[in-house]
Amino acid sequence: MRDNNLHLRVTPQSRLIGRRELLAASAAGVIAFAVPMRALARPALDQAISNFAGGAEVRDGRVQLEIPPLVENGNAVGVTVSVDSPMTATDHVRRIALLNEKNPQADVAVFHLGPRAGRARVATRIRLAASQVVVAIAETSDGRFWSSKASVIVTLAACIEDISKS
């Protein structure tokens, strides 16, 4: 249990070094750093995707996921998801899910929309605990699933920033 959170229990001094290393690591394009152990125990991203889709086929396309490719602060990353859909009573987006690869939990948010939305576009701010892939999946009213992926490099992970506040 305690070992799982090694990345959280750092002294202020080692935190400074950690940040420098993070910057150096990101500059060198090295991503394998500060992945929480607990994240490895959670269901994989593929599992989360098939849970949301109920086993249905998920195709690429129709979904635009806007997220910065490089973020300094993993605590608040602006995300916008828009889906190419006329949003009529017969053809609209029912649900949009945001999922991630390496946070302790795969789910980020699920949005429920309908024809009254007028336009299939939602935005929010999310936390990212490590450099990773973020996936947006949309379910349209005909029961089909569409997705888009984006990979994000995080220089200051959400967990590290949090401990400095407490």
Next chain:
Amino acid sequence: MTRALVNAPQTARRGEIIEIRAMIAHPMETGYREGPNGVVIPRHIIKRFVCTYDDAEIFSAELFPAISANPFLTFSTVATVSGSIKFAWTDDRDHTETLSVQITVT
């Protein structure tokens, strides 16, 4: 105590797509962090957000710990009739914060 903030147009033309931005002050404590004493800080998050317009649900969201503190949501709706647009945020301690704004549709 108003802890929520909503940005929506006060007037709109019928059929116009309006953008609504809603934010609430909330720590969104993940339940994965440890405090200075090494004890895990209990989870405290907003888990559900619902927006109703003309007494019909137009947008809702299920939120998880990966949503940033002070959850901020942007979405849209079609202006249909004059009336109130209501917002409700429910956290995992079953506390609900509500807010309502008026819109005039011409």
